[in-house]
Amino acid sequence: MSKLVIDGLGRTFAGVRGGAPTEALRPTSLAIADNDFITVLGPSGCGKSTLLRIVAGLDAPTTGRVLLDGAPVVGPGADRGMVFQSYTLFPWLTVRQNICFGLRERGMAQPAQDEIAAHYIDKVGLGGFEHHYPKMLSGGMQQRTAIARALANAPKILLLDEPFGALDNQTRGLMQELLLSIWEAERKTVLFVTHDIEEAIFMANRVVVMTARPGRVKADVPVALPHPRHYTLKTTSEFSALKARLTEDIRVEALKVAGLAG
Amino acid sequence: MIPLKPVSSRRKAALGLSFFALFVLAWGAATFGGFVSKTFLADPLTMLREGWALFAQHGFARDVAITIWRVVGGFVLAAALAVPLGIAMGAYKPIEAFFEPFVSFARYLPASAFIPLLILWAGIGEMQKLLVIFIGSFFQIVLMVAVQVGATRRDLVEAAYTLGASASGVVRRVLLPSAAPAIAETLRLVLGWAWTYVIVAELIGASSGIGHMITDSQALLNTGQIIFGIIVIGVIGLVSDFLFKWANQRLFPWSLA
Numbered sequence: 001m002s003k004l005v006i007d008g009l010g011r012t013f014a015g016v017r018g019g020a021p022t023e024a025l026r027p028t029s030l031a032i033a034d035n036d037f038i039t040v041l042g043p044s045g046c047g048k049s050t051l052l053r054i055v056a057g058l059d060a061p062t063t064g065r066v067l068l069d070g071a072p073v074v075g076p077g078a079d080r081g082m083v084f085q086s087y088t089l090f091p092w093l094t095v096r097q098n099i100c101f102g103l104r105e106r107g108m109a110q111p112a113q114d115e116i117a118a119h120y121i122d123k124v125g126l127g128g129f130e131h132h133y134p135k136m137l138s139g140g141m142q143q144r145t146a147i148a149r150a151l152a153n154a155p156k157i158l159l160l161d162e163p164f165g166a167l168d169n170q171t172r173g174l175m176q177e178l179l180l181s182i183w184e185a186e187r188k189t190v191l192f193v194t195h196d197i198e199e200a201i202f203m204a205n206r207v208v209v210m211t212a213r214p215g216r217v218k219a220d221v222p223v224a225l226p227h228p229r230h231y232t233l234k235t236t237s238e239f240s241a242l243k244a245r246l247t248e249d250i251r252v253e254a255l256k257v258a259g260l261a262g
Numbered sequence: 263m264i265p266l267k268p269v270s271s272r273r274k275a276a277l278g279l280s281f282f283a284l285f286v287l288a289w290g291a292a293t294f295g296g297f298v299s300k301t302f303l304a305d306p307l308t309m310l311r312e313g314w315a316l317f318a319q320h321g322f323a324r325d326v327a328i329t330i331w332r333v334v335g336g337f338v339l340a341a342a343l344a345v346p347l348g349i350a351m352g353a354y355k356p357i358e359a360f361f362e363p364f365v366s367f368a369r370y371l372p373a374s375a376f377i378p379l380l381i382l383w384a385g386i387g388e389m390q391k392l393l394v395i396f397i398g399s400f401f402q403i404v405l406m407v408a409v410q411v412g413a414t415r416r417d418l419v420e421a422a423y424t425l426g427a428s429a430s431g432v433v434r435r436v437l438l439p440s441a442a443p444a445i446a447e448t449l450r451l452v453l454g455w456a457w458t459y460v461i462v463a464e465l466i467g468a469s470s471g472i473g474h475m476i477t478d479s480q481a482l483l484n485t486g487q488i489i490f491g492i493i494v495i496g497v498i499g500l501v502s503d504f505l506f507k508w509a510n511q512r513l514f515p516w517s518l519a
Contacts, residue, residue, distance in 0.1 A: 014435070026476055026494075056420075056422050056424055057423075058423065075423075076420070076423035076424050077426060078424075078425060078426025079423075080424065081424065081425075082420075082421070082424035084417055084420070084421060086417050088415075088417045088418055088420075088421040090421075090436065090439070090440075091417060091440075091517065092439040092440070092514070092516045093439075093516075093517050094444075094516070096390075101425050101435070102425035102426050102427075105425060105426050105427050105428075105431055105435070106426060132517075133516040135514070137514065146421075149425065150424075153426065159424075198402075216501070236507075
């Protein structure tokens with residue numbers, strides 16, 4: 001049975017000052033199996049973030065619905081953990097307090113919170129930084145904390161909205177490996193949005209390619225590369241073949257976005 | 263000089279002090295040099311002598327204490343009511359829509375213009391002084407706090423929701439801590455304004471306080487005492503400002519670099 005069902009989900013934004021409404025997402029359906037790692041790949045402004053925000057419950061669809069374990073999603077909740085592209089750690093809380101935010105909200109006892117926090121701090125390699133404020137951390141460390149914060153809540157599904165988009169190339173590569181190793185150990189269901197082709201292939205079991213606005217699913221490409229994955233995978237011929245195919249798909253869409261399609 | 267290039271802390275202090283020195287020097291030159299009549303402007307030494315006499319012979323310490331009590335009393339009263347209302351307005355848009363137009367209007371009503379009315383209502387006792395400061399501070403604080411709470415980063419609010427926070431949890435654990443440093447900064451600013459209101463309140467219908475001493479001295483043409491009174495107000499303001507800044511730094515270490 002599918003963990004997450006996206007059923008005819010569409011989103012149209014009302015026009016600004018009497019202008020024409022914008023169709024961000026054309027009715028889209030998608031089923032995500034339990035323990036699967038799906039990446040949604042598309043050019044900027046293709047509605048992939050809108051799709052993720054609706055799954056998170058932060059935006060409401062114009063048409064269609066989202067089912068998590070068969071129950072409709074009506075608003076944000078702790079069962080769907082989210083990592084944003086922007087740095088969203090609470091600046092007034094330390095690394096550990098940030099990770100405990102959701103646990104405290106549901107009234108968990110402090111010792112139990114600390115135990116879970118310690119586990120995830122270790123997992124994302126932030127030992128020794130528990131009492132640092134976000135301001136004192138690099139971008140990569142902040143996003144690692146954000147991942148730990150989302151996972152500490154034990155969500156049914158992890159949603160990531162271009163979480164490494166603001167990081168430099170080297171850090172981004174390391175973060176991909178880190179997240180992948182966590183997934184390989186825990187097999188949490190993951191929906192990961194990105195515009196980076198290499199990232200989409202490296203992370204996923206399945207890449208969902210989206211078209212330019214209005215967004216809809218253009219291709220659904222399985223990635224049959226074995227786990228555990230090592231960064232050297234990115235230089236293999238299977239990887240390159242997939243990359244070549246997706247590059248072609250995305251290029252056509254990017255041309256449309258740029259208004260260069262002939 | 264290179265634009266925006268910082269100066270060392272020693273040089274900064276030296277530059278800041280040197281303007282004070284220059285100011286007193288110019289004042290001394292104007293008065294001791296006989297360019298300005300002593301009737302209208304006392305020289306720095308006379309001012310110090312008069313100041314000493316105020317404390318030693320006229321019980322000025324009591325006036326200072328009363329003025330401080332009025333400012334702090336009126337200000338604390340205003341803050342205790344204005345901060346919660348501002349938070350409620352910033353967090354909940356219907357509450358903001360209900361109060362905001364009136365508060366925006368009331369903000370422009372000059373506190374000093376209420377003094378004659380307040381004398382009619384509350385006499386010339388302490389209540390009247392507190393009310394002047396209250397009116398002068400309350401609406402300003404409400405409006406600024408509402409804006410600061412409303413300006414909380416939306417992505418932080420969304421992150422809290424995805425972590426399972428309830429609506430009241432978002433107010434308590436995101437909006438409040440996020441706006442707290444700015445609210446403290448607002449209180450520091452408004453306390454400075456409260457000082458101007460208290461002196462105005464004491465210039466009219468008061469029998470004690472720094473402002474009352476200043477009106478008395480004016481009647482006696484004692485410009486040395488007037489200037490001394492003004493400087494005392496400035497020094498107290500500076501000290502309270504310093505205390506506020508210090509407390510803010512201690513309370514909100516995360517908001518600093």
